[in-house]
Amino acid sequence: MRKSTLCLSLIGVQSVLFLGMLIHAKAQEGPAARQRQSSAALVRSLGLTDLCLFTEARYTRHPAMADRHAAFQDHPMGLDHFPSGSLIAPPTFPSPHARPRPAVPQHP
Amino acid sequence: MRAPVQRYRNILDFALSSLLRRKGRNLALICVYTLVVFVIASLIFFVQSLKREARELLVQAPDMVVQRMVAGRHDPMPAAQAEAIRAIRGVEEVHSRVWGYYYDPVFGGNLTVMGSDDPTLAADAVWIGQGVARNMRVKEGDLISLRGYGGLPMLFAVQKILAEESELVSSDLVLMSPKDVRSLFNFPEGLATDLAITAGNPRELPTIAAKIVEQFPDARPILKSEILRTYEAIFDWRGGLMVVVLGSAVLAFIIFAWDKATGLSAEERKEIGILKSIGWESSDVLLLKFWEGSVVSLTAFLSGVLLAYVHVFFFSASLFEHALKGWSVLFPRYRLMPALDGYQLTVLFFLTVLPYTAATLVPIWRAATVDPDAAMRS
Numbered sequence: 416m417r418k419s420t421l422c423l424s425l426i427g428v429q430s431v432l433f434l435g436m437l438i439h440a441k442a443q444e445g446p447a448a449r450q451r452q453s454s455a456a457l458v459r460s461l462g463l464t465d466l467c468l469f470t471e472a473r474y475t476r477h478p479a480m481a482d483r484h485a486a487f488q489d490h491p492m493g494l495d496h497f498p499s500g501s502l503i504a505p506p507t508f509p510s511p512h513a514r515p516r517p518a519v520p521q522h523p
Numbered sequence: 524m525r526a527p528v529q530r531y532r533n534i535l536d537f538a539l540s541s542l543l544r545r546k547g548r549n550l551a552l553i554c555v556y557t558l559v560v561f562v563i564a565s566l567i568f569f570v571q572s573l574k575r576e577a578r579e580l581l582v583q584a585p586d587m588v589v590q591r592m593v594a595g596r597h598d599p600m601p602a603a604q605a606e607a608i609r610a611i612r613g614v615e616e617v618h619s620r621v622w623g624y625y626y627d628p629v630f631g632g633n634l635t636v637m638g639s640d641d642p643t644l645a646a647d648a649v650w651i652g653q654g655v656a657r658n659m660r661v662k663e664g665d666l667i668s669l670r671g672y673g674g675l676p677m678l679f680a681v682q683k684i685l686a687e688e689s690e691l692v693s694s695d696l697v698l699m700s701p702k703d704v705r706s707l708f709n710f711p712e713g714l715a716t717d718l719a720i721t722a723g724n725p726r727e728l729p730t731i732a733a734k735i736v737e738q739f740p741d742a743r744p745i746l747k748s749e750i751l752r753t754y755e756a757i758f759d760w761r762g763g764l765m766v767v768v769l770g771s772a773v774l775a776f777i778i779f780a781w782d783k784a785t786g787l788s789a790e791e792r793k794e795i796g797i798l799k800s801i802g803w804e805s806s807d808v809l810l811l812k813f814w815e816g817s818v819v820s821l822t823a824f825l826s827g828v829l830l831a832y833v834h835v836f837f838f839s840a841s842l843f844e845h846a847l848k849g850w851s852v853l854f855p856r857y858r859l860m861p862a863l864d865g866y867q868l869t870v871l872f873f874l875t876v877l878p879y880t881a882a883t884l885v886p887i888w889r890a891a892t893v894d895p896d897a898a899m900r901s
Contacts, residue, residue: 417536418535418539418540418543419532419536419539422535422539422818423535426818426821426822429821429822429825429826430825432825432829433828436828436829436863437863440832440836440861443836443860446860447860447861450688450858450860451576451579451860452688453686453688453689454580454689454692454693455579455583457685457689457692457693458580458581458583458584458692459583460639460641461637461639461696462584462585462588462620462719463581463584463692464581464584464588464745465581465692465750466573466576466580466581466691466754467635467691467692467693467694467695467696467855468573468847468855469847469849470632470635470694470695470851470852470853470854470855471633471849471850471851472633473624473633475849476633476635476695478753478754478757479745479749479750479753479754480588480590480717480745482595482596482597497850498846498850499849499850502846502847502849503757503758
């Protein structure tokens with residue numbers, strides 16, 4: 416067998432597998448939605464705000480609820496010592512005090 | 524039609540023979556290249572999947588959470604504030620959440636203990652997440668002991684273990700009645716950890732938030748859009764894990780493409796000289812090297828992406844586990860669902876296959892344009 420035939424067959428098989436990967440990902444959307452239902456119900460009923468990704472510190476367990484100065488929350492220069500703290504970027508909240516305040520109508 | 528195809532196949536045959544002559548070197552090259560693509564693609568798949576789960580799940584989060592800040596720290600919220608917030612126009616519902624963290628000295632893990640108003644949840648009973656059940660080695664019907672903040676141990680019956688499918692949000696959860704949470708944490712009546720607010724019209728949320736801050740300057744409202752944005756930004760490519768892994772992978776790739784681009788071996792120059800002296804055109808030599816580059820880069824790209832898919836979605840990104848685990852004792856086990864982003868796959872293709880192929884062509888083009896005699900003598 417020619418080397419080119421072998422090589423093209425190998426790339427062909429890889430391409431078919433690549434296509435299979437795309438089809439598999441698409442086909443998993445239905446099961447994914449079903450799997451998500453129980454989590455979504457829990458999030459809705461308990462009012463959860465975060466995913467359970469890192470349980471080592473409160474600001475990595477609930478990044479959306481964390482204090483604004485998480486990395487230095489204990490004292491100035493109190494560097495983050497939990498490894499997962501260095502894996503995630505800090506949340507990008509606007510300060511509530513910097514939030515544009517719409518004029519509250521004054522009642523006479 | 525057959526003649527041009529045959530010509531290309533002949534050149535491909537020759538290119539493969541040339542690659543096989545330096546078998547060890549090219550095999551090592553394909554392995555390194557595949558590894559670089561594998562690492563970058565794994566990270567892309569992992570982050571995309573987590574971002575999608577966050578987007579799909581946290582859309583059910585409360586419209587707004589209001590915390591009270593004291594000296595820059597989160598502090599319990601008086602129930603009176605909940606009443607005042609409920610009176611703000613546009614606020615539909617205010618739910619006082621009672622929750623906190625419990626460090627279990629036995630297995631050294633942190634639990635999130637939360638009050639639940641579910642009527643099926645009995646007093647002195649708990650619903651626990653899969654991670655808690657796994658670490659405490661308990662099943663439904665068993666008893667668990669938690670040391671109350673008053674100093675006394677408290678016994679709870681495990682009434683239910685939360686579904687495995689919900690582990691991404693519930694792995695470390697211990698749900699109990701709000702009364703039990705208060706007893707466990709010695710949490711005074713009339714205070715809540717924070718308030719979950721539902722608005723009739725989500726477009727009014729910024730106005731409601733502004734009114735809350737106006738009325739209670741120590742309050743910190745967090746909108747649902749901000750929660751969602753946190754998870755969009757949290758695994759941003761510019762920060763943390765992404766920048767470290769991408770940086771090292773891209774650096775490795777640059778070194779390896781640079782090595783390829785900066786020169787040819789004397790053997791390769793000689794080969795080009797011989798090919799030109801027996802009548803090969805410069806374009807044929809370029810085509811030959813293009814095939815060589817394409818075979819290496821396409822094989823490595825496809826293998827790297829396929830291995831990354833299997834790694835992330837069939838083995839739950841197990842190679843990243845140690846990096847993600849950090850000091851966590853209670854580590855959630857979740858099966859990630861595939862979320863492929865065509866744009867990112869295309870970018871990965873153009874960032875890996877094209878530069879490599881181009882890097883192989885430049886020195887060949889330089890060598891192919893010199894006189895065959897000079898090429899052979901060099």
